[in-house]
Structures are given as structure tokens and as C-alpha cells.
Amino acid sequence: xxxxxxxxxxxxxxxxxxxxxxxxxxxxxxxxxxxxxxxxxxxxxxxxxxxxxxxxxxxxxxxxxxxxxxxxxxxxxxxxxxxxxxxxxxxxxxxxxxxxxxxxxxxxxxxxxxxxxxxxxxxxxxxxxxxxxxxxxxxxxxxxxxxxxxxxxxxxxxxxxxxxxxxxxxxxxxxxxxxxxxxxxxxxxxxxxxxxxxxxxxxxxxxx
Amino acid sequence: xxxxxxxxxxxxxxxxxxxxxxxxxxxxxxxxxxxxxxxxxxxxxxxxxxxxxxxxxxxxxxxxxxxxxxxxxxxxxxxxxxxxxxxxxxxxxxxxxxxxxxxxxxxxxxxxxxxxxxxxxxxxxxxxxxxxxxxxxxxxxxxxxxxxxxxxxxxxxxxxxxxxxxxxxxxxxxxxxxxxxxxxxxxxxxxxxxxxxxxxxxxxxxxx
DNA sequence: CGCACGGTTGAGAAGGCTCAAGGCGCGTGG
DNA sequence: CCACGCGCCTTGAGCCTTCTCAACCGTGCG
Numbered sequence: 001x002x003x004x005x006x007x008x009x010x011x012x013x014x015x016x017x018x019x020x021x022x023x024x025x026x027x028x029x030x031x032x033x034x035x036x037x038x039x040x041x042x043x044x045x046x047x048x049x050x051x052x053x054x055x056x057x058x059x060x061x062x063x064x065x066x067x068x069x070x071x072x073x074x075x076x077x078x079x080x081x082x083x084x085x086x087x088x089x090x091x092x093x094x095x096x097x098x099x100x101x102x103x104x105x106x107x108x109x110x111x112x113x114x115x116x117x118x119x120x121x122x123x124x125x126x127x128x129x130x131x132x133x134x135x136x137x138x139x140x141x142x143x144x145x146x147x148x149x150x151x152x153x154x155x156x157x158x159x160x161x162x163x164x165x166x167x168x169x170x171x172x173x174x175x176x177x178x179x180x181x182x183x184x185x186x187x188x189x190x191x192x193x194x195x196x197x198x199x200x201x202x203x204x205x206x207x208x
Numbered sequence: 209x210x211x212x213x214x215x216x217x218x219x220x221x222x223x224x225x226x227x228x229x230x231x232x233x234x235x236x237x238x239x240x241x242x243x244x245x246x247x248x249x250x251x252x253x254x255x256x257x258x259x260x261x262x263x264x265x266x267x268x269x270x271x272x273x274x275x276x277x278x279x280x281x282x283x284x285x286x287x288x289x290x291x292x293x294x295x296x297x298x299x300x301x302x303x304x305x306x307x308x309x310x311x312x313x314x315x316x317x318x319x320x321x322x323x324x325x326x327x328x329x330x331x332x333x334x335x336x337x338x339x340x341x342x343x344x345x346x347x348x349x350x351x352x353x354x355x356x357x358x359x360x361x362x363x364x365x366x367x368x369x370x371x372x373x374x375x376x377x378x379x380x381x382x383x384x385x386x387x388x389x390x391x392x393x394x395x396x397x398x399x400x401x402x403x404x405x406x407x408x409x410x411x412x413x414x415x416x
Numbered sequence: 417c418g419c420a421c422g423g424t425t426g427a428g429a430a431g432g433c434t435c436a437a438g439g440c441g442c443g444t445g446g
Numbered sequence: 447c448c449a450c451g452c453g454c455c456t457t458g459a460g461c462c463t464t465c466t467c468a469a470c471c472g473t474g475c476g
Contacts, residue, residue: 045330048413053333055326067319073326096312103311104304110318111275117325118263118281122253124332125261125374129432158455166333171432173456189441190454205256337464366423376465381424397473398422 013086017078024064024076032086034064039082040155044163045074054164056116067110068093079155124166127204132165133175134203137185141194151191220293225286232272232284240294242272247290248363252371253282262372264324275318276301287363332374335412340373341383342411345393349402359399 014037017023024034026045040059046052055074058064064076068089095102123132140152158169158176165172176192179185184200186193194200220243225231232242234253248267254260263282266272272284276297303310331340348360366377366384373380384400387393392408394401402408 045326047330047334051334053330055329067315067322069319069323073323096315100308103315107275107304107311107315107318110315110322111277113322114275114318114325115277115281117322117329118253120329121263121325121332122255122261124329126255126259168433169455170434170457174432177456377423378425378466379464382464385424 014083015086016081016083018081019078022075022077023082023084024072024074026073026075027071030065030069030072030089032088033092034076034084034086036060036062036064037083037085040079040153041076041082042079042160042163043074043076052163053166054160056113066113067106068096079160129165129167129171129175130178131204132167133161133172133179134184134200136161136165137179137192137194138197138200138204141197151193154190157190220295220299222291222293224289224291226289227286230283230285231290231292232280232282234281234283235279238273238277238280238297240296241300242284242292242294244268244270244272245291245293248287248361249284249290250287250368250371251282251284260371261374262368264321274321275314276304287368337373337375337379337383338386339412340375341369341380341387342392342408344369344373345387345400345402346405346408346412349405359401362398365398 015023023041036058038060040057041064043055043058043064044052045055057079058076064084065072065074096106123135127135137152140156141150158172161167162169162172176185176187179200180187182199184194184196186195222245223231231249244266246268248265249272251263251266251272252260253263265287266284272292273280273282304314331343335343345360348364349358366380369375370377370380384393384395387408388395390407392402392404394403
């Protein structure tokens with residue numbers, strides 16, 4: 001998930017958050033926007049009973065939340081650790097009002113997000129666990145760079161993958177084992193290497 | 209789902225489509241934008257084997273697709289029938305470049321959509337069929353107007369509801385029967401009346 | 417009047433979840 | 447330097463929700 005590349009002032013307040021620290025909480029007033037300088041964060045919504053759905057991930061350069069809003073629409077939590085510059089919401093609004101490009105840039109970024117969301121709706125609503133995981137692996141592989149065989153970000157735990165795909169860690173684990181047995185991927189520690197992107201892509205489109 | 213309220217020129221080409229006619233197809237070049245004048249449309253994505261996920265619905269005043277893009281990110285199909293004015297994509301772009309408010313309006317609308325999408329991810333990824341249907345009924349009820357006991361739009365078939373919620377028509381039908389038995393709703397023909405919004409809301413938040 | 421279509425209901429299957437046990441790697445402290 | 451403990455991952459057994467397949471019903475339309 002990639003967010004607005006706005007001309008954010010770099011003189012904002014810099015803050016760091018350590019692993020698992022929640023620095024943005026769903027439904028609280030959105031007084032600050034956070035520009036990620038380094039590290040990564042999970043973005044998620046959760047239900048009162050603890051069920052959690054990961055909306056996306058934020059990396060260097062992303063801005064949270066990606067768009068103007070009165071209350072944060074989701075929570076954000078540091079992955080291994082994250083450094084952000086905090087920008088007061090009024091500054092963001094002022095940027096939008098004055099800089100002609102800023103608004104267009106935000107719109108551009110919002111559209112990109114929307115397109116991704118649409119695909120994820122289809123995934124969560126209609127695809128099997130096997131298809132979802134294959135799609136996720138392909139997506140991660142291509143995100144990391146041009147070379148498709150790159151490993152999936154080792155900062156992601158099984159629980160993260162599960163929360164992103166709307167599954168349980170057990171199901172993810174079992175499916176990874178299956179994929180491994182089928183020689184589609186290899187595993188070393190947390191990192192997952194894609195061995196056969198073509199067959200993985202075939203899984204996404206056709207139900208087994 | 210509500211879309212951009214742009215100052216669309218009204219002199220565009222007017223077209224009508226009849227029930228079930230698909231007037232916008234996913235992944236084809238986006239040469240036109242469609243401004244809905246009357247009637248309604250389903251917006252959906254589908255998998256090669258026919259599984260379909262409804263992304264949202266479009267009504268009078270909505271613009272499809274809601275944002276600039278090179279190819280349509282989803283398909284659109286008339287519900288009972290729909291009247292639209294077709295606006296060539298370049299005109300939309302020109303609007304964004306010249307009218308300062310247009311871009312901001314689109315951004316505003318895109319953000320609104322994004323917030324809704326986030327909630328739907330949580331719904332599709334983590335909520336049970338019972339919770340989804342309750343959430344849907346509440347959402348529809350409030351959409352129709354101030355009065356919460358308004359019926360759900362009778363233009364929606366069981367299949368539409370199922371495709372929107374990521375369920376099957378059978379499951380929707382069974383759950384509606386259950387809700388009816390529990391005196392949460394009443395049914396007459398296709399229309400669904402909400403009898404007990406409070407208990408429905410309670411279902412959404414707490415799992416059974 | 418009969419047919420087609422959408423909705424309802426039932427029986428059975430299955431995919432994914434829950435609960436539970438066990439393994440592995442890593443950090444910590446003796 | 448090694449032993450221990452903790453967190454994460456894996457694997458198994460059984461269950462539950464939801465899907466699939468199928469029959470039946472009502473309604474509207476030709």
C-alpha cells in the first residue's frame with residue numbers, strides 16, 4: 001500500500017516508536033498526520049472482541065492517514081520500529097489549499113489506494129485461502145523490486161499475513177507448508193522465497 | 209456508495225441502459241466517465257470462473273469511475289435501468305486542471321469512498337455472515353433517509369446482497385428467515401423492513 | 417395456462433477455525 | 447559457554463459455519 005508523496009515540510013516534529021507501539025488510534029481526533037521516514041507500520045481496524053483486519057502497510061515516504069479526515073479511520077502500529085515526522089492536520093489542509101499540485105498528488109494517491117482496495121474486496125469476499133495466499137506472495141514479491149523471486153519482507157509475521165488475508169495463522173502456516181511441498185516457495189526463517197511465480201499466478205486466477 | 213459531485217457539463221451525450229446491461233467493463237480503456245442521471249447500477253469485479261464481488265452501488269449524481277484512471281477498475285451494470293451522461297475522459301482531466309474546486313471535490317469523494325472501503329475490508333475479512341447481513345441492513349436503512357425503519361431498496365435482489373456481502377444467496381435467504389423469526393425484520397415481497405434497529409446494531413458489534 | 421425466474425428450505429460436504437501439543441530459534445542469565 | 451524460557455511457527459484432531467446441490471414454491475409474464 002503506497003500513500004501520498006506530498007511536499008511535506010521536513011521541519012516537523014520527529015518521533016520514533018518501538019516494536020508494537022501503537023501511535024495512531026482508530027476513531028480518535030486526527031490532529032496529526034504522520035510522514036514515515038524509516039521503518040514500517042501496520043495499519044489495521046479491529047472489532048471489540050479483538051478480531052483484527054490489517055488494512056495495509058506503511059513504509060518510508062508514506063503519509064498516514066493518506067487523506068484529510070476528522071478522525072483516524074484506522075490504527076497504526078510500529079512493526080520493528082518506525083520513525084515519523086508529525087505534521088499538524090491544519091498544515092496539511094493549508095498545503096492542499098495553496099499548493100495546486102498537492103491536491104492533485106493526494107487525489108492520485110487516493111485513487112491508487114482505491115484501486116487496490118477494490119481488488120482486496122474481491123479477494124476477501126470471494127477467493128479461497130489458497131488463492132489469497134498465492135496472490136499475497138505474488139504481490140509482495142513484485143513489491144520488493146523488479147526481480148520477482150525476491151523474498152517476502154521478513155518483518156511480517158505469520159500473524160500479520162493472516163490478519164491481512166482474513167485468515168488464521170494456522171491456516172497460513174498450513175498453506176505455506178503445502179506450497180513448500182509443491183515446490184512453489186522455499187522458506188528460511190521468516191523469509192519466503194518464490195520459486196515458481198508462474199504457477200503461483202495460475203493459482204490466483206483458477207480455483208485449484 | 210456515493211461518488212464525486214463534480215460540476216459535470218450537462219450537455220454530454222445522454223444514454224440509457226436497460227436491466228442487466230453492462231455499460232462499463234473492467235479493464236477496458238477508460239475513454240468515458242459516466243454521470244448517473246437516474247436509476248441505479250451495480251459496480252462489481254469478477255473472477256474468470258464467474259465468482260463476483262459487488263464493490264458498491266451507484267445512484268443519481270454519482271460519477272463512474274469516481275476517479276481518473278487509464279482503465280476501468282471495475283464493471284458497471286444497470287439495475288432496473290439507468291440513464292447516464294457520458295463525459296469523455298479528457299474533459300474530466302481538463303476540469304481537474306482548470307477548476308480549483310474540482311480536484312478538491314474529487315479528493316473529498318475519494319476519501320469518503322476509502323473510509324467505507326476500510327470498513328468493508330474488516331467486514332469481509334473478519335465478520336460472520338450474521339454480522340455482515342445485520343451491518344448491511346443497518347447501512348441500507350440509514351442510507352434511505354433519516355427514518356431508520358425504511359425498507360431496503362427493493363431493486364436489490366438476494367443475489368445482489370449476497371454478492372455485496374461475499375456470501376451465497378442461500379445463506380442470505382436463510383439468515384433473513386432467521387432474522388424474521390427473531391422479529392428483527394419483516395419481509396414483504398423483496399422489500400425488507402427493519403423492526404428492531406437496536407438489536408441489529410448489537411449483532412454487528414458482538415459475535416452472537 | 418404454463419413457463420421462467422427468484423426466493424426458500426433441506427441434506428450433505430468441505431473449507432477454514434478452534435483448541436491443543438510440540439518444535440525451533442533466539443535472547444537472557446547463570 | 448551452556449541451559450533455560452519465551453515467542454513464534456508448525457502440525458494434528460475435531461468441529462462449525464458456510465457452501466453446494468437439489469427440490470419446491472410463488473409470482474409475473476408470455
